Amino acid sequence: MELDKMDENEWKYHGEGNKSLVVSNVQHARVLRLLKYSTEDAENSHKTTEQAFRHIQNIVDYSQNVMKPLLGEKYVHNGEAVKLPLDFVRQLSLKVQQERPESRCDKVMDTFSGCALCLPNLTQLSCCCSREHRPPLCIEIKPKCGFLPSSRHVTKDIKNKVCRFCMHQHFKLAHGKWKRLSRYCPLDLFSGNKQRMSLAIKHLIEEPQNNFKIFKGGECIYSCKDDADVLQDLDELAQHLRPYFLPNGSLMNGHQSSKVVLNELIQVIVSALLSSWDPRKTHLSEGRARCEASLLHRDLLRNTNHCLPKDCVLDKILGTQMLDSLDIEGLNPLFKRVEQHLQDFPKERSSLQIDGPYSQSFLEKIQKCPTEDDGSIEYAVGKVHQYRVAMTAKDCSIMITIATCGEEDGLDQSLEIQPSKPRFTYSVSILDLDPKPYESIPHQSRLDSKIVNHYLRSTLPNNQELANQSVFLGWDREGEDCTLVFHPV
Template sequence: MELVLEAKDWIYKGEGAVNLVLSYTGTSPNLMGKVLRVQKVKRKESEYEKALSKHEYLVWKETGGGDVFLSASTKDIANHIYVQQVMCPLLGSQHIDAGVRVEVTREFLESIHNAVLFQRPCWRAENARVNTQSHSAILMSDHSIFPHGGVHEQQQQLCIAVEIKPKCGFLPISRFIREENAAKKRISRFKLHQILKFHQRKISQISEYDPLDMFSASKERVLKSVKDLFLTPQNNFRVFLNGSLVFGSLGGGAEDTDTRIAQAFEDTLKDVIQADEGMRTPNFLQLVAEAVSESGVMDRLLQVQKLDVFDVEGAIHAYYDVVSQPCVVCRDLGEAKLLNRYESLHSLRIDESLKIVRDFLISATAKDLSLMISFRASGKGNLASPYDVVFLESINQSFDYKASFIDLDMKPLERMAYYYKLDQEIVGCYSRMMETVNRPGKSSLVQLETTYCDQSAAIEDTSSA
């Protein structure tokens, strides 16, 4: 796609681990309502874009992308193919805009890097910079703006959008999970990871959010999960008004919602939610929960997440066979009884090992993506609307809404070892904490965590019932 891009027309919108997102502020009709995803590169790595490794090609060649992956000269191009050929069929093309590739110059990328440097979270900027060696970027719809028919309509009608990172919505049941790690079968990965993050001082408060509520199909539990995200948004909940962030943070963790933040958000909603002071936020959260429940997107997302049948404790063994390396995990475990448990995995045909790894990586994408739901007020009972409609009886208001998935990046094959290591750190931290809690004379730090332990115990009791 041939377009002339000028750095002055793009502003920082946010970023993830792989890409930096820019929002268009110019006047070109072809670019209004669009965002540009620009590739980042870690500061310790070369900016030269490498293609897929031979082992990565083996993993992905049997997918819908087929030999197209072989022609991908860079991982960025391979990632675009991955979204188009793998994730779109699984999650539904109506919920994904894979975007189009546009050419970018080094001068454009350098200008962007300099312009947004001080708007980025410090830890993001220290870790990675714009890849100025890249030759292209992805132009796609800005899902924080409702897809209107024309520029004039876009400017006139208010749109509010929420971004949610649902995380993993099921408990693994793999027989390859070791007995000492059985907590993974009772407590959601997100809640276990919260403990590790709290210990590492990455978060100041453990979130009450549980993905099992979000994926439960129970309207009451879905609403609870949305409320929990609002109270402790971290990096998992953001709200945009006409494309501008009004709640949460860009690219990093947000503050816990105190009275000041809650009141500011309540004021922001005055032109969107027709309710009395103090009731706008509850109705907005209800609106989000209704859309999540009625859209059905969580059911489809859950099925893709459940492609991870073996858990990382099983998939890691298939990984070492795929990359033709001695299994480090088996070496470290060392016990004959445990080795026998994984012998069946190391006896699989290579095509079976490839499928285990491929399904695990696809699931990893589905566990780490974001769901964007954009809303605009509509007339009650507007049958002409081409969009889904949700009606809030409490305020007698109807909204068109559109649900979209974003952040669908291909997970690098070499990350498998990291995923296994992190998994063991997460469950190990939980186990150590529980041992300390049950020991007499626990420390003041543990007392701070006791509330969460009680919550975890309640979850375990509920799961066992």
């Protein structure tokens, strides 16, 4: 890529999240990830080129030096910070504007700094040796948090029974973020049990929200529609997938074939998520792997063995998420200890690496953090760093890219679901591995209370937990909507 000869016509809109907008190159398997600002402070908060470049370099360093060692070399692509001509970035911003979903237009793309992150396009296969030349399929899953907390600091028993995602669904529905509840439960996906995993993926397909997308040849063919009233068209999706999963000339009729095709897709996703070269298993603790809100029959939840192949992508993500060992409720006092220490010794902010640099020594602070609280600032900082890394792992996405291949395509990585079925070459990657800001911890604490209180109020009206704890009624001042809540004493 020649940075001084950038042409906006060679790039197109690819997708976006809350913090960044992504464009893909029409010829090469590369994307540019540009940061976004909220429209209110776009004028005031834009950074100088040097500051923006440092910010993006921090993301690269964090991916490379912190997340890659934790998640595994093969899954993480840290990318490269680049400086682009301002004219190119402005033209690009105008070009992509009409493609952007309305729900994301509360933020604008950074057109001031010219800085971006250049990454491989993970919807393409780097070595696509398929002889059939069918465009690769890519399945993107944002799995979210896959375990229940076991921390003794948790004050609400419901947090030991129902997972954060399932509780959060009710809060999101009430606040208009989504129009329907998703039946997906991350604990089913992370269970390692193929039946539970298949059901989790089926629920993601039914209601993708921001947790599931499919790309074909780099184009997004399936995701949550901006008009969330519209139900997903599964037959249309199956039409796209049919050539990959059903042999030519299959006589199956429309609806029947859609079911078969989607089922095959689910089996391929499960196999890719569980694929590992390591024969060992990670056993999951029973109590942390079952969510009472999951729709699965209790017997299935109870009678299954919960384990993940060691080093499969789910094992790596779950292990990193579990660095949050204290839960936000146990972390909060340690965050306050760090805050107090920084007030007393502001110069130590840099040696404690509160805002980076995300170097080898940042990783060491995480890995060498004492297991018991010895009252030290080192313990508190280590736990805060661990929590932030766990937050990144709770918000990352998995990309599974597959292409059909024949018997003769001697491939290193291939998925064979059953000998009679098509074989796929595949790659699995993890994306969106940005550091979560230290300053966001108080927000996490407030959000946690809001989600749990809302869940208790909305799903369990005569809830014993609330009844036991409430002595007087008051207004939740943290809530944007000033909802009536019970205050524990």
